[in-house]
Amino acid sequence: MVTITEDISMGKEKVKVPVVNELDGSRPTEFGYTPVCISGPNVSVPFNSPFYPGCGCQQALCTKDKCSCIQSYGPSYNEEGCLQIFNQPTEFSQPVFECNSHCPCSRSCQNRVVQNGQHLQLQVFKTYCKGWGLRTLENIKECTFVCEYAGELISIKEAKKRAQELTDETGNYLIVLREHSSNDDQILRTHVDARFHGGASRFINHSCNPNLIMVPVRVDSIVPHLALFAARNIDSGEELSFDYSGEFDYWHSHETNDEHHELKALQDQRKDRKSCQCGAVNCREYLPFDSSLYSSESHQAISPVNG
Ligand SMILES: C[S@@+](CC[C@H](N)C(=O)[O-])C[C@H]1O[C@@H](n2cnc3c(N)ncnc32)[C@H](O)[C@@H]1O
Ligand SMILES: [Zn+2]
Ligand SMILES: [Zn+2]
Ligand SMILES: [Zn+2]
Secondary structure, eight states: OEEEESOTTTTOSSSOOOEEESSOSOOOOOOEEOSSOEEOTTOOOOTTOOSSOOOOOOSSSOOTTTOHHHHHHOOOBOTTSOBSGGGOGGGGGSOEEOOOTTOOSOTTOTTOSGGGOOOSOEEEEEOSSSSEEEEESSOBOTTOEEEEOOSEEEOHHHHHHHHHHOOSSSOOOEEEEEEEOSSSSOEEEEEEEOSSEEOGGGGOEEOSSOSEEEEEEESSSSSOEEEEEESSOBOTTOBOEEOTTOSHHHHHTTSOHHHHHHHHHHHHHOTTOOBOOOOOTTOOSBOOOOGGGGSSOOTTEEOSSOO
């Protein structure tokens, strides 16, 4: 096994992220490492302006019986930092709110998890037929936070432009997270592109039967973190994966019939879709892609990112 680099994060993560290649002499293409999202072109993101008040907890560690953050929005995590809403799939549209910079509690408060960053031993490796991938070097318990999908936060317009520019050679690192608001018909779409700037998570491949799930988590901004949690217990050595389409079927049920048919037609027209090599018994054959990025209509989509 050839170690290409001891730490692709170059000290930017708490735990080193090595890159190994057991198959050939290739190296990952260059990109700028960032552990958290950064602003893309012409985008100004209010990263550090808490948009909801913090709690007034006097202790370093918030408790669910006293903390107004936990009472208003949670409890999202148990004492071990594991996501609580996990076994209720319908709740996935409910964003998680962590304690923020207005809160006097310490960094080890149970309501601060994603903001504390990646803490597991992960490794980038060359796969047989999906390019590079990311695996864990330790066992991971179900519901544990693994890492955030970090990259450039871009506007809908920029996401459409980048989607059109993709070729067979350029992998697709653009993830669209959709959140449906319960009080109106709008869909909040957050676009993160990890092609030019990203974290270790940019190496995570798609699976139709994934071991991670993406959950929007908010801390100091209306813009959510795209947080990846273990969907089940994961063994040391296993490749990490998530479903690139997210809860696509779930979201689809919120789209109007016309929109649904138009997007379906666009999807079917595209003969250049990449075949999925996930190997799952329930494999859907093709990698998911967001057909709305190829449509001229913006429908009811809004983005927390301007530009
Ligand atoms: C976010 S990147 C993942 C890391 C990528 N494998 C690399 O080498 O940098 C997404 C790209 O990986 C490849 N990929 C991811 N999941 C795949 C799968 N299940 N089957 C085939 N290719 C996959 C596709 O080329 C896709 O555009
Ligand atoms: Zn509190
Ligand atoms: Zn708080
Ligand atoms: Zn598949």
